[in-house]
Amino acid sequence: MDVTIYHNPACGTSRNTLALIRAAGIEPTVIEYLQNPPARDQLAKMIRDAGLSVREAIREKGTPFAELGLDNPDLTDDQLLDAMISTPILINRPLVVTPLGTRLARPSELVLDILPSDAFTGPFTKEDGEQVLDAEGKRLG
Template identity: 75%
Template sequence: MDVTIYHNPACGTSRNTLALIRHAGLEPTVIEYLKDPPSREQLATMIRDAGLTVRQAIREKGTPYEALGLGDPSLGDEQLLDAMLTEPILINRPFVITPMGTRLCRPSEAVLDILPADAFSAPFVKEDGEAVLGEGGKRLV
């Protein structure tokens, strides 16, 4: 299965999502979006395919969101996309794309919705100790 993750290795949610993908026996294409941001078209497509609005795909915490005045409700999608492309840290993460769909994987276990359920046979615990998969790879959350 072809899997792509827009990843930030400094983000625990992103690391957990990547670990879940690999736990399924898949080696994804890993795009460190801070170094290699998506094109405007790719970003808009990911957001749309994930069923989100542009505003829902913006990360506020730990970003220049406030300093740039992005909370202004009069800003349209094009202006928000411009900001996200200028400052990729504003792109919420991680986005994962598989043939089964596209998700913003917050929380990380959202990736399970777009991976084959039968790919898991063992338990999985996130970095913080939260169990996501139990015996036999059964989903717990």
């Protein structure tokens, strides 16, 4: 299965999502989006395919969101996309693209919606100790 993750290795949610993909036996294409941001059209497509608005896909915490005036509700999607491309830390992560769909994997277990359900054969526990999959690889919660 062809899977791409837009990843930030400094982010625990992104690391957990990558680990879940690998636990499914899939070695994804890993794009560290801070160094290699997606093209504007590609970012817009991923946001749309994930069922999000541009405003829902922008990251506020730990970014210059307010300093750049992006909290202005009158800004257009085009203006927000331009800001995300010019300042990639504003792109919420991790975005994951598979043939089964696109998700902003926050929380990380949302990636399970777009991975083969039969790919998991054992438990999975996040970095913080939260168990996501049981001993048979079934989703908890």
